[in-house]
Amino acid sequence: MRCNERIRSEQRSVRAAFTLIELLVVISIVAILSALLLGGIQSATVAVANTKAANELNSLSTGLAQFHSEFGMYPPSSIVLYEVAANWSGDVRSTALIRKYWPDFNFAVDRDINGDGDKSDTLTLDGRECLVFFLGGMSKNGGAIGFAKNPANPFSRTGSNRVGPFHEFVNNRFVDTDSDKMSEYVDTYSGQTTPILYLSSYDGRGYRAADATSFLSNGPYLQGSATGTPWKSKTYQLISPGQDTLYGTGGWYDPDGNDAISDDDKDNLTNFSSGRLR
Numbered sequence: 468m469r470c471n472e473r474i475r476s477e478q479r480s481v482r483a484a485f486t487l488i489e490l491l492v493v494i495s496i497v498a499i500l501s502a503l504l505l506g507g508i509q510s511a512t513v514a515v516a517n518t519k520a521a522n523e524l525n526s527l528s529t530g531l532a533q534f535h536s537e538f539g540m541y542p543p544s545s546i547v548l549y550e551v552a553a554n555w556s557g558d559v560r561s562t563a564l565i566r567k568y569w570p571d572f573n574f575a576v577d578r579d580i581n582g583d584g585d586k587s588d589t590l591t592l593d594g595r596e597c598l599v600f601f602l603g604g605m606s607k608n609g610g611a612i613g614f615a616k617n618p619a620n621p622f623s624r625t626g627s628n629r630v631g632p633f634h635e636f637v638n639n640r641f642v643d644t645d646s647d648k649m650s651e652y653v654d655t656y657s658g659q660t661t662p663i664l665y666l667s668s669y670d671g672r673g674y675r676a677a678d679a680t681s682f683l684s685n686g687p688y689l690q691g692s693a694t695g696t697p698w699k700s701k702t703y704q705l706i707s708p709g710q711d712t713l714y715g716t717g718g719w720y721d722p723d724g725n726d727a728i729s730d731d732d733k734d735n736l737t738n739f740s741s742g743r744l745r
């Protein structure tokens with residue numbers, strides 16, 4: 468009897484050991500499967516976020532094409548707007564630019580362009596602000612309301628005869644990084660703080676280094692080499708900083724990867740790459 472009991476007891480512990488091994492195996496398999504699943508979900512989420520941001524760049528491009536067909540040229544990527552009428556005369560470049568879009572613009576009246584209640588501001592627009600101002604028009608109650616069709620005073624906020632906006636801006640993505648009450652616009656990535664960059668080729672006359680270098684130390688993105696011709700040399704470059712919120716350095720960009728672009732550039736979305744630069 469005593470012998471039988473010992474055998475049974477040994478069988479039980481062998482059986483228990485097997486159960487423990489099986490349990491460990493099951494736990495490992497579950498761990499591996501959930502890691503795979505979680506990784507899959509994460510990369511799917513990233514892919515969705517990239518597609519969403521890229522789709523909005525496409526939509527901005529459509530808006531820019533509509534702007535071009537209305538005004539005959541693309542927006543500039545730098546201009547100074549003067550609320551005090553007398554100040555226009557000191558800025559030949561900005562005055563000439565305004566005349567290209569609105570030949571009958573009345574430079575002789577003071578106007579509140581940024582809508583802050585005074586007519587005393589000098590508003591320096593960079594490419595990010597030009598994208599919002601020229602596509603959105605005037606702002607009212609936090610939204611874009613286009614331009615008045617009054618040829619002498621397109622910056623009026625009154626009247627229903629209007630042109631634009633040329634893009635459906637989402638109001639809660641307007642930002643104002645330099646606090647001049649002229650908005651910039653951020654892309655759809657969650658937590659994005661850096662606005663979408665727009666650089667104009669001035670309809671093929673050439674990108675201005677000064678428009679780019681405050682954001683991209685190596686200037687607009689170039690084809691072929693570090694001294695090559697810009698991508699989209701006849702139109703414009705639209706650049707979303709990507710999930711990392713950093714523009715990077717610009718300069719030579721080769722889709723085949725022969726350049727040496729910085730890590731900060733790699734997740735950028737542009738109108739000359741399909742999806743991320745890398």
Ligand SMILES: [Ca+2]
Pocket residue numbers: 550578579580581582583584585586587588
């Ligand atoms: Ca003002």
Ligand SMILES: [Ca+2]
Pocket residue numbers: 590591592593596645647649
């Ligand atoms: Ca500004």
Ligand SMILES: [Ca+2]
Pocket residue numbers: 596642643644645646647648649650651
């Ligand atoms: Ca601003």
Ligand SMILES: [Ca+2]
Pocket residue numbers: 708709710711712713714715730731732733734735
């Ligand atoms: Ca980036």
